[in-house]
Amino acid sequence: MIDIPRIETARLVLRPPRFDDWPSYAAFMATPRAAYMGGPFDEAAAWGMFCHDVAQWQLFGHGSLMIEERGAVGDGRCVGQVGINAGPLFPEQELGWLLYASFEGRGYAVEAAAALRDWAFSDLELKTLVSYVHRNNIASRRLAERLGGVEDASAARHDPLDIVYRHSRA
Template structure:
C-alpha cells in the first residue's frame, strides 16, 4: 500500500503541474540516463533514478512542498520537473527546473517556474527564493534571468561543488 502526500495541481496557459507519482519512473529514468541530467546529479542508474523519484515524493511529505511533474495541456506529454526544493544541506528554499529532451526553447521552464514561484509566495508566504545554477549551465541561467532573478554569488555544495545563486525578486515585485 502506498501513501502519497496530497499535492496541489497548478495550471498555466499551456502547462499542468502535478505531483510526481510512481508512474513517472520511466520518463525520469530516460532523463537521468542521459547527459542532459549532468547538472542535476546525473547520469543515474535505474536504482538511482528510483531513489530520486522517492526523494521527490518524500520532499512533499517532509516539507509540505516540492517539485511538480510538468505536462503539456495539448498533448499530456511530460516535459520536465519544476518546483520548490529545499533538501537538507541546501542554502535556502529554491525554485528549480529540469526540462526533458526535446522540450527546451519553448519557454516551458520559465512558465512553470513562474507558477511555482507564485505558489511559494502567495500560498506558502515565502519572503524570498533563490535558484541554484551550475555556472556552465547557461540555458538555466537564462531562465533565471527571464524570471527576474539576479546572480548574487556562489555557494559550495558537498555534492555539486560551486553553484551560482540567483535571487528572485521579492513577492511584491512579482505581482
C-alpha cells in the first residue's frame, strides 16, 4: 500500500481524495466546463474517472490530489483537483488540473500544479512531465505557460486537438 502524500503550500493543502469530494467532482464533470476533458460526463463516466484518479496511486505511485483551502485563507473547502495521470490514454505522465468555477482567478491552480510538479520532480525523480491542453482552452494554456511549460509539437498525444506543454526538471 502506497502512502499518498499531503502537500502544503502557503494557501493550500493537496490531499488524497475522499468520498465526500465526490458530489462536487461529479457536479463539475456534468457541466460544459468539462468539455475540454471530453465531457460533460454522466454520473457513471464521472465515477469511473474519480476512481481512476484514486487507483493510479496504487498502479503508478502517483495520481490525483484534491485542492483544499488552508484555514487562514478559507474554511477548508475543496476547490478542485490536481494530478499526475498515466495509463493507456496518456502517452507520457501528465500534469493536469481542474478548478471549480467559483474558485477561479485566485491563483490556486498554478499554486497547486507547481507544488505537485515539484513533488514529482523531487520525490518521484521524474525528469519531465507534460500537460495535454485542448487548443481552445486558453486559460489552461496560459496556466501551463505560467508553470514554465514549453509547447512540444513533436510529443505524442491521445487527442489531436491537444497542445502538449513540456515541463522539465530544472
